[in-house]
Amino acid sequence: MPSEGASTLLALDGVKVAYGAIEAVKGVDLELFGGEMVCLIGANGAGKTTTLNAIAGTLPLAGGTIRYRGEDVARLPAHKRLRTGIALVPEGRGIFTRLTVEENLRMGAYIRNDADGIAADMARVFDMLPRIRERLRQVAGTLSGGEQQMLAIGRALLSRPRLLLLDEPSMGLAPLVVEKIFEVVQSVREEGVSILLVEQNANLALEFAQRGYVMESGRITLSGSGRELLDDPAVRAAYLGESD
Amino acid sequence: MNELAELVPWLGKHKPRAARAVVLLVILVAPMIAIMFGRTWVRVLDFALLYMxxxxGLNLVVGFAGLLDLGYIAFYAVGAYTWAFLASPHFADAFPAVAAGIGAADGIHLPFWLVLPVGAALAAMAGIVLGFPVLRLRGDYLAIVTLGFGEIVRIFMNNLNYPINITNGPQGINLLDSMNLFGWDLARSIKLWGFKIDSLFFYYYFFLLCVAGSILFIQRLQISRVGRAWAAMRDDELAARAIGINIRNMKLLAFSLGATFGGVAGGLFGAFQGFVSPESFSLMESIAVLVMVVFGGMGNIAGAVVGALILTALPEILRHIAQPVQQALFGQVLLDPEVLRMLLYALxxxxxxxxxxxxxxxxxxRYSRPEYVTAGGTGA
Incomplete structure (x- = not known):
């Protein structure tokens, strides 16, 4: 549950996204409070990634509004939305495979030009992700999957976001690595960055998140605190692989 | 330059400074060696520089920004025709009345420092015209549209002799002004202390300066903010958007900057050749330039240079060998040199x-400043 007095950071109202004639997201309402970690779970093709991309501005809206810190940002192009503090870590990590790790990180600060601030944030990211510091000079494409995911998160942090949109950080990673990633995400949240997390790994996501939304074929079907959803028999049956 | 030096056998590894000196020396004396085999070979070198x-320019678009452009020669055409229109008797031939009226009875003859920038600007604009409709296209779709664009430009050049004669159609435009550097006509050979210095030498060194200038500019560009944005866009467009790169502007910039080089090269080509016609700007030429970039090493400046040199010189060498050989073997020339050139490219x-x-x-x-990338870690 959001703490008393926490202000709404992000509010989606009736958001629709279409690929040509096919509507992938059919009116999503979603709310996220400052400092919160919220997760969006659902089956493949439910529209989770599409919703996240619409928030980041990499996909245009077909309807509805996105309010961020009280202002409608639905018309802002992606590169301007990033400047307001919304950063996306895309599905499949999207690191620049031919650049070095350090160059990747520096690219995260592409929109900034405060050298001192960037240096300080680099140091913060290194503290959070010691593995990345060890591999600074390596070409990013040669990193392991888990390291690439860490790098993608680190790169997003260098834009100094208020809201981090994470698209399936656990994708294709071994369970031990996934846990490490979630620890990193947790520590990012503790630094005051709000997080909207899209996950297939519903169990883990709901454990870490304060609240969750369940999405099914383009619509939100359930929402509640992480605990509530974890205990919900329908959720358990559909997403946690339990048949009772 | 450094990369070229590394290619010098033995010296490149052990004495980099000496290797650099060797490369520089070879570049400077190349036309003098070439002329021993005949003027043709100096001409080939001049053309090699134009192709460089x-x-x-194409390497900016394809190698740096990752946008496959199969119609690049169109910008070369724009530059060449700009030169043809603004520095030849054509205007007086096509519009005698207008020409006489504005006091240009022998055609328009503007100086190079005016015509080259105009040609470059027009080419850059053509680049933006091409860029806008293809912003959302990628890969094969982009290739097809750019290919069509190249053909459209060529067909325009072929047909714009009616109703208003702008390009003189398939006959092309003749008697273009040569490069005249503030009174020094590069097309005129000079006799100095009894030595004849061939005009092709002047063109060689002038083109060499242009290529060197281009390389310096592109090297700076590659490690700049723009260069890094292109590298990011090429690796992953979604991620590039996610870190705040304005993809639309970066693509348009790639197309227009790449086109600028094509436009300048086109103007130089017009001045050097003295004649332009649509057949110099066929699809095969676009492909030839692309092959040079790919063959040399996409995204690499030295690669583009070496690729252009080898793939301009080799077909000429082959032509000179193959014709006599065919004559001797079959008593006639069975394979046309142009066919041989394409065969060689394919091979x-x-x-x-x-x-x-x-x-x-x-x-x-190495899209960043060298201090971010140290040796040893970039082996992949």
Whole structure:
């Protein structure tokens, strides 16, 4: 549950996204409070990634509004939305495979030009992700999957976001690595960055998140605190692989 | 330059400074060696330099920004025709009345420092015109549209002699002004202390300066904010958007900057050749330039230079060998030199894909300032 007095950071109202004639997201309402970690779970093709991309501005809206810190940002192009503090870590990590790790990180600060601030944030990211510091000079494409995911998160942090949109950080990673990633995400949240997390790994996501939304074929079907959803028999049956 | 020096056998590894000196020396004396085999070979070198400019420009678009452009020669055409229109008797021939009226009875003859920038600007604009409709296209779709664009430009050049004679149609425009550097006509050979200095030499060194200038500019560009944005966009467009790169502007910039090089090279080509016609700007030329970039090593400046040099010179050498050989063997020339050239390009591509998929000089990950990338860690 959001703490008393926490202000709404992000509010989606009736958001629709279409690929040509096919509507992938059919009116999503979603709310996220400052400092919160919220997760969006659902089956493949439910529209989770599409919703996240619409928030980041990499996909245009077909309807509805996105309010961020009280202002409608639905018309802002992606590169301007990033400047307001919304950063996306895309599905499949999207690191620049031919650049070095350090160059990747520096690219995260592409929109900034405060050298001192960037240096300080680099140091913060290194503290959070010691593995990345060890591999600074390596070409990013040669990193392991888990390291690439860490790098993608680190790169997003260098834009100094208020809201981090994470698209399936656990994708294709071994369970031990996934846990490490979630620890990193947790520590990012503790630094005051709000997080909207899209996950297939519903169990883990709901454990870490304060609240969750369940999405099914383009619509939100359930929402509640992480605990509530974890205990919900329908959720358990559909997403946690339990048949009772 | 450094990368070229590394290619020098033995010296490149052990005495880099000496290797650099060797490369520089070879570049400077190349036309003097070439002329021993005849003027043709100096001409070939001059053309190689023009193709280097084209390959460098196309490398910006294809290698740096990752946008496959199969119609690049169109910008070369724009530059060449700009030169033809603004520095030849054509205007007086096509519109005698207007020409006499504005006091240009022998045609328009503007100086190079005016015509080249105009040609470059027009080419850049053509680049933006091409860029806008293809912003959302990628890969094969982009290639097809750019291919169509190249053909459209060529067909325009072929047909714009009616109703208003702008390009003189398939006959092309003749008697273009040569390069005149503030009173010094590069097309005129000079006698100095009894030595005849061939005009082709002047063109060689002038083009060399242009290529060197282009390389310096592109080197700076590659490590700039723009260069890094292109590298990011090429690797992953979604991620590039996610870190705040304005993809639309960066693509348009790639197309227009690449086109600028094509436009300048086109103007130089017009001045050098003295004649332009649509057949110089066929699809095969676009492909030839692309092959130079790919063969040399996509995304690598030295690669574009070496690719252009080899693939301009080799067909000429082959032509001079193949014709007499065919005559001797069959009593006639069975394979046209142009066919041989394309055959050679195809062979170069196939061999490259098999033996060196990254090109002759593969690009490294070095899109940032050198101090971020130290030796040892960039081996992949």
């Amino acid at each position: 400019m084209l390959a460098l 170069a591509m196939i061999l490259m894909m098999l033996l060196r998929p990254g090109g002759l000089i593969p690009a490294h990950a």
